[in-house]
Amino acid sequence: MVKDQQKVGWSKIELASRVAQDLEDGWFVNLGIGIPTLVADVIPEGREIILHSENGLLGLGPKPEPGQEDMDLVNAGKEPITLKPGGSFFSQSDSFAMIRGGHLDAAVLGAFQVSIEGDLASWKVPNDPLGRVGGAMDLTVGAKRIFLCMQHTSKGNPKIVEECTYPLTAPRCVDRIYTDLAVIYVTEEGLVVHELAPGVTFEYLQERTAAPLKIHATGLAQEDILQQ
Amino acid sequence: MVKDQQKVGWSKIELASRVAQDLEDGWFVNLGIGIPTLVADVIPEGREIILHSENGLLGLGPKPEPGQEDMDLVNAGKEPITLKPGGSFFSQSDSFAMIRGGHLDAAVLGAFQVSIEGDLASWKVPNDPLGRVGGAMDLTVGAKRIFLCMQHTSKGNPKIVEECTYPLTAPRCVDRIYTDLAVIYVTEEGLVVHELAPGVTFEYLQERTAAPLKIHATGLAQEDILQQ
Amino acid sequence: MIQKRFENTAKAVADIHDGATLLVGGFGGSGLPSHLIAALVDQGAKDLTVVSNNIGAVSDGVAALISNNQVKKIICSFPVGPHADDLIARFQNGTIKLEISPQGTLAERIRAGGAGIPAFFTPTAAHTELGEGKETRMYNGRLHVLEQAIIGDYAFIKGYRADRWGNLVYNKTQRNFNPVMATAAKITIAEVDEIVEVGELDPENIATQSVYVHRLVKLEAECEGRVLVNG
Amino acid sequence: MIQKRFENTAKAVADIHDGATLLVGGFGGSGLPSHLIAALVDQGAKDLTVVSNNIGAVSDGVAALISNNQVKKIICSFPVGPHADDLIARFQNGTIKLEISPQGTLAERIRAGGAGIPAFFTPTAAHTELGEGKETRMYNGRLHVLEQAIIGDYAFIKGYRADRWGNLVYNKTQRNFNPVMATAAKITIAEVDEIVEVGELDPENIATQSVYVHRLVKLEAECEGRVLVNG
Numbered sequence: 001m002v003k004d005q006q007k008v009g010w011s012k013i014e015l016a017s018r019v020a021q022d023l024e025d026g027w028f029v030n031l032g033i034g035i036p037t038l039v040a041d042v043i044p045e046g047r048e049i050i051l052h053s054e055n056g057l058l059g060l061g062p063k064p065e066p067g068q069e070d071m072d073l074v075n076a077g078k079e080p081i082t083l084k085p086g087g088s089f090f091s092q093s094d095s096f097a098m099i100r101g102g103h104l105d106a107a108v109l110g111a112f113q114v115s116i117e118g119d120l121a122s123w124k125v126p127n128d129p130l131g132r133v134g135g136a137m138d139l140t141v142g143a144k145r146i147f148l149c150m151q152h153t154s155k156g157n158p159k160i161v162e163e164c165t166y167p168l169t170a171p172r173c174v175d176r177i178y179t180d181l182a183v184i185y186v187t188e189e190g191l192v193v194h195e196l197a198p199g200v201t202f203e204y205l206q207e208r209t210a211a212p213l214k215i216h217a218t219g220l221a222q223e224d225i226l227q228q
Numbered sequence: 229m230v231k232d233q234q235k236v237g238w239s240k241i242e243l244a245s246r247v248a249q250d251l252e253d254g255w256f257v258n259l260g261i262g263i264p265t266l267v268a269d270v271i272p273e274g275r276e277i278i279l280h281s282e283n284g285l286l287g288l289g290p291k292p293e294p295g296q297e298d299m300d301l302v303n304a305g306k307e308p309i310t311l312k313p314g315g316s317f318f319s320q321s322d323s324f325a326m327i328r329g330g331h332l333d334a335a336v337l338g339a340f341q342v343s344i345e346g347d348l349a350s351w352k353v354p355n356d357p358l359g360r361v362g363g364a365m366d367l368t369v370g371a372k373r374i375f376l377c378m379q380h381t382s383k384g385n386p387k388i389v390e391e392c393t394y395p396l397t398a399p400r401c402v403d404r405i406y407t408d409l410a411v412i413y414v415t416e417e418g419l420v421v422h423e424l425a426p427g428v429t430f431e432y433l434q435e436r437t438a439a440p441l442k443i444h445a446t447g448l449a450q451e452d453i454l455q456q
Numbered sequence: 457m458i459q460k461r462f463e464n465t466a467k468a469v470a471d472i473h474d475g476a477t478l479l480v481g482g483f484g485g486s487g488l489p490s491h492l493i494a495a496l497v498d499q500g501a502k503d504l505t506v507v508s509n510n511i512g513a514v515s516d517g518v519a520a521l522i523s524n525n526q527v528k529k530i531i532c533s534f535p536v537g538p539h540a541d542d543l544i545a546r547f548q549n550g551t552i553k554l555e556i557s558p559q560g561t562l563a564e565r566i567r568a569g570g571a572g573i574p575a576f577f578t579p580t581a582a583h584t585e586l587g588e589g590k591e592t593r594m595y596n597g598r599l600h601v602l603e604q605a606i607i608g609d610y611a612f613i614k615g616y617r618a619d620r621w622g623n624l625v626y627n628k629t630q631r632n633f634n635p636v637m638a639t640a641a642k643i644t645i646a647e648v649d650e651i652v653e654v655g656e657l658d659p660e661n662i663a664t665q666s667v668y669v670h671r672l673v674k675l676e677a678e679c680e681g682r683v684l685v686n687g
Numbered sequence: 688m689i690q691k692r693f694e695n696t697a698k699a700v701a702d703i704h705d706g707a708t709l710l711v712g713g714f715g716g717s718g719l720p721s722h723l724i725a726a727l728v729d730q731g732a733k734d735l736t737v738v739s740n741n742i743g744a745v746s747d748g749v750a751a752l753i754s755n756n757q758v759k760k761i762i763c764s765f766p767v768g769p770h771a772d773d774l775i776a777r778f779q780n781g782t783i784k785l786e787i788s789p790q791g792t793l794a795e796r797i798r799a800g801g802a803g804i805p806a807f808f809t810p811t812a813a814h815t816e817l818g819e820g821k822e823t824r825m826y827n828g829r830l831h832v833l834e835q836a837i838i839g840d841y842a843f844i845k846g847y848r849a850d851r852w853g854n855l856v857y858n859k860t861q862r863n864f865n866p867v868m869a870t871a872a873k874i875t876i877a878e879v880d881e882i883v884e885v886g887e888l889d890p891e892n893i894a895t896q897s898v899y900v901h902r903l904v905k906l907e908a909e910c911e912g913r914v915l916v917n918g
Contacts, residue, residue: 025458026458050458052667056860058665072860073859078715085655086620088659089859091866092864099791103667130767131766132766133817134765136789137817138790141810141811141813142791169815256897284632285628286897314888319563319631319634320631321636325802330803359556361533365560366561395584395585396583578804593806660859
């Protein structure tokens with residue numbers, strides 16, 4: 001069901017839901033700061049996905065009800081969250097041992113730029129004197145799969161590019177890119193579009209992408225996620 | 229009070245008590261296997277000495293009463309012990325992080341040989357194909373002080389020697405040597421006898437020691453520990 | 457739904473292949489996963505490399521695998537003990553290789569394996585026979601040796617209580633090598649006394665997190681299983 | 688008798704010298720030892736090297752020391768945030784040095800410092816600006832960088848409950864960097880909500896063992912203390 005042209009693509013929460021759809025039962029998944037943290041609120045019913053937060057928590061649940069916030073129970077973005085039954089707390093060194101040791105099935109992260117080869121730039125813009133790496137470099141070398149979850153463009157500029165011009169977080173680490181416009185896989189054959197968001201055409205998507213896109217061999221899905 | 233000549237020197241439990249006397253209030257102290265484990269049973273009244281066991285325990289207490297043994301609560305020698313209030317359990321990797329990181333005030337260990345310079349040999353006899361290092365090498369590099377607690381001789385052969393002929397545990401690591409015959413400090417000036425056990429003369433001690441001994445500048449103590 | 461429970465130890469160890477590297481928890485008999493070891497004796501996988509602290513301390517430990525000729529290499533800190541005769545014999549006739557690692561280095565190498573650290577410098581064993589042949593470097597005026605991480609194909613772990621997700625708690629010094637070995641194997645198999653509902657374990661008090669445990673066997677079920685098999 | 692309790696934060700931080708290296712726990716405002724930081728602002732020690740994950744996240748964190756011109760170097764993973772303006776200004780005019788370390792590398796460098804490991808190889812930051820100038824080596828077909836341990840002269844830690852021996856438990860994600868920083872300083876100072884009798888904390892559930900904590904301040908006593916001082 002294609003929506004009104006005024007509203008093309010997925011909203012942030014729809015995008016988070018689209019990512020959540022692809023997280024498999026039994027996976028251990030880290031959520032980075034920004035849109036990825038929304039994934040905790042939209043885990044599909046009946047699926048046991050154990051969410052990891054870099055600050056030392058496994059079993060992250062959705063946002064608390066208003067008034068139930070506990071500032072000793074926060075996510076990677078320092079926002080109050082809840083703990084699911086079966087959850088546990090541990091130190092930052094134990095948390096990153098878990099990350100770097102390859103024990104997480106996926107990490108869902110934000111990005112400034114991602115290249116056709118899956119290079120990721122997410123910690124520093126070129127003229128920023130500081131940068132803010134946080135756990136991104138550890139997650140990109142450690143998690144079994146890296147799923148980006150981001151707006152397709154930034155101030156009208158494409159974030160998916162031939163080659164990153166921003167400082168790298170890690171080379172060749174990204175497996176999939178989920179944006180407000182599409183689901184794109186990083187493959188040996190290049191960037192392959194698997195799904196278009198409502199109201200998005202392939203041409204519309206390519207115009208907003210600074211790297212050549214391919215259509216998935218079995219064709220493109222295009223669904224209104226809200227109908228599912 | 230010099231004892232009957234038939235029984236010269238300290239018994240094992242007297243020796244352990246003599247070591248315990250020199251452990252200071254508030255110290256964290258590891259006990260190795262063998263005679264050192266007896267130290268846990270003879271900590272002086274009123275002194276808070278927190279004993280560490282390499283298998284992941286701080287706050288080791290004395291042996292349990294007969295019938296109260298718990299095979300999930302054992303020391304480095306796999307013998308049942310007790311836990312003092314304030315004690316805690318942790319993994320072997322955390323335990324050795326504590327040891328190697330320099331956090332223990334002292335370790336009380338056994339020895340095959342110790343040299344005039346404080347070299348320690350305690351893990352392998354020359355013709356043994358196997359050896360058994362356990363935690364000895366970590367303790368000797370990690371603990372702030374190494375106190376040996378051992379029989380002065382082995383089958384009549386001196387264990388205190390000019391130079392170790394057995395494979396080393398660590399070079400220049402021993403601070404003090406407590407034996408059934410004497411208390412000896414390893415110093416820049418050589419091996420200095422601080423105390424003789426009951427019935428032991430300096431000459432008797434030197435005869436059983438394969439390295440030159442010196443008398444402590446302020447003279448020698450000689451006490452019957454049982455009187456204290 | 458996450459389900460890590462296996463019906464019995466035999467099924468939990470069934471796929472262990474010849475030549476596998478196996479980490480075995482415990483400190484002597486304390487916290488020793490002896491039922492998993494017994495199942496592996498029955499299963500018969502050969503040419504194993506076994507990483508475990510104490511080898512000859514008890515008869516139902518790694519010594520049982522050695523006596524059954526399933527082991528080609530041992531990495532440990534303490535090979536001797538009352539049940540080391542078969543290890544000594546096989547070491548002397550060259551059918552078993554032995555690598556002695558200081559206990560703290562052994563624990564740290566396993567932790568490093570689980571934590572994505574391939575190698576680290578440690579002062580332990582510098583200037584000794586066990587440091588010979590290893591790369592060395594000076595730090596803080598002291599000689600250090602470079603040690604390599606250890607990763608297992610499988611780890612055998614003994615826990616006290618588990619939940620369905622695979623969270624584990626231990627009882628007292630039963631903990632020892634179990635939590636660290638749990639982190640360092642592709643497949644970690646835990647034998648436990650009890651399996652409780654998800655949410656019953658205190659979240660502040662879980663010593664091995666669910667992410668590290670892949671298979672669970674509850675010991676009572678196992679005993680029943682063995683009776684059935686034997687009967 | 689072991690007595691680690693100090694009357695107030697002012698006395699607990701009184702001896703911190705100019706040029707000291709200070710580890711500060713917390714993740715943003717969560718588990719942040721903000722009362723110890725406030726006391727150090729009052730105390731005024733200068734030329735500090737501060738190791739802490741988030742610098743500009745909250746006003747009562749390390750940002751307060753920066754604004755008071757007490758810091759010459761920051762080691763962190765995340766310098767930016769709503770309270771980073773003074774850091775940015777001082778970084779740009781060259782009065783503060785900044786070393787950015789990936790968060791996991793930062794945590795591991797601190798753990799290494801506490802564990803007697805002077806250096807280790809990690810895949811994190813290989814092929815990036817943060818790995819530049821560091822020794823590299825291939826392991827398992829992947830580039831790794833050699834990272835150095837961090838040790839503090841002091842660590843500021845926030846705990847939930849303590850006992851007189853210095854054992855600590857934390858509340859939920861308040862744990863974060865606190866347990867690891869507690870291991871890596873010559874003097875670790877903990878501010879806690881409560882001090883209980885020795886033996887009241889569950890021995891299975893102590894996240895920071897007594898050996899790592901040298902000074903304790905109970906926050907209520909501290910608040911009274913500050914009122915007295917101010918009155």
